[in-house]
Amino acid sequence: MPPLPTSRFAWLCASAAVVALGAAAAWRWRHRRGGRRxxxxxxxxxxLVIYPVKSCRGLPLERAEVTELGVQSGDLRDRFWLVTKEDGHMVTARQESRLVLVSVNCKNGHLILNAPEMTELAVPVKxxxxxxxxxxxxxxxxxxGQDCGDEVAHWFTTFLKSEPYRLMHYETDMAPRKCEKIMMPFRPKDEVAYSDCGPLLIISEASMEDLNTRLEKKIDLRYFRPNITVSGCDAYEEDTWGKIIIGDVEMKEVIACGRCILTTVDPDTGIIDRKEPLETLKRYRMCDPAEKHIHKSAPLFGSFFGIDKTGTIKVGDPVYKVIEC
Incomplete structure (x- = not known):
């Protein structure tokens, strides 16, 4: 057999190294702590998507850090900014559906806000x-929350054309909300800033595809605002994974996500429908009667995960289910 070309030989060596590293990592997981996994x-x-300002547009990512409080990318952290009324009560797209039209980015230490017919505004992250x-x-x-100032307050108030609003920022030295006080069965260590009730929301592409087979008007995952989307699995399989590993992040499925009226807001127009996809979901995705005290009348779509080990994840990472042996 003639020798391999140098470039091909190097490629094969690199591939073998990747396989070896993967096998070594799997061995370490299987044998750590004296048990077998x-x-x-x-x-x-x-x-991967981060939602810096609660109810505003998400920002797709290729790579993200996962902290105890959820996704982080540079200066942006998931749901660390919150629009409120002047008395401090939160404002989301449930009350102001046009919030979904506000796009968010980050540049040179500033939160960059854009919205239809509004001048771009840069707000210091610090x-x-x-x-x-x-x-x-x-x-x-x-x-x-720390008030972000009058200029951005006026910007949101002008765009929403309603009562006066403020923008608040969660600082890392503030006390987070305990997820178990929001909804059982979250664990004592599960915490969030302004997220609804869990650090990470995962939905599979197959679940979205299955729902669309039942809808007259097709929609996409923007209606459901997941942090992580997974391909290559069956519909609703994410509800059954238990403990999973992505990259060097460990997380545990805690509870399915009960869906609300926010899922009926069109992310392209900001118009709230109040019917679909909720009505369709209610026909086949209601909770077990034993959990009705938790979910009440909300249909389930996607699952919340708590964080057991922080780290980095990226698009293309395999998702591993951990099976204790």
Missing amino acids: ELVQVGTVSG VPEKNPVKNCRVFGLDIQ
């Missing part, structure tokens, strides 16, 4: 220390 690939990460810290009310629980 099997890792079974159940899918592949096909999408809020001036002189700005007041106020109590915010998020789903019945108090949590602090």
Whole structure:
């Protein structure tokens, strides 16, 4: 057999090294802590999205850090900014559906806001220390936020054309909300800033495809605002994974996500329908009667995960289910 060309030989060596590293990592997982764990690939990460300002547009990512409080990318952290009324009560697309039209990015230490017929606004990520810290009310629980100033408050008030609003920022030295106080069965260590109730929301592409077979008007995952999208698995399989590993991040499925009226807001127009996809989901995705005290009348779509080990994930990463042996 003639010798391989140098480039092809190098490629094969690199491929072998990747396989060896993967095998070594799997061996370490299987044998750590004196026990045995099997890792079974159940899918592949096909999408990552961060939502810096609650209810505003998400920002797709190729790579992200996962902290105890959720996704982070540079200066942006998931749901660390919150629009409120002047009395501190949160404002989301449930009340102001046009919030979904506000796009968010980050540049040179500034949160960049854009919206239809509005001038772009740059807001410092690091809020001036002189700005007041106020109590915010998020789903019945108090949590602090630092006021981002009058200019951005006027910007949101002008765009939404309603009562005066403020923009608040969660600082990392503030006390987070305990997920178990929002909804059981979250664990004592599960915490969030302004997210609804869990650090990470995962939905599979197959679940979205299955729902679309039942809808007259097709929609996409923007209606459901997941942080992680997974391909290569069956519909609703994400509800059954238990503990999973993505990259060097460990997470545990805690509870399915009960869906609300926000899922009926069109992300392209900001118009709230109040019917679909909720009515269709209610025909086949209601909870077990034993869990009705948790989900009440909300249909289930996607699953919340708590964080057991922080780290980095990226699009293309395999998703492994952990099986204790």
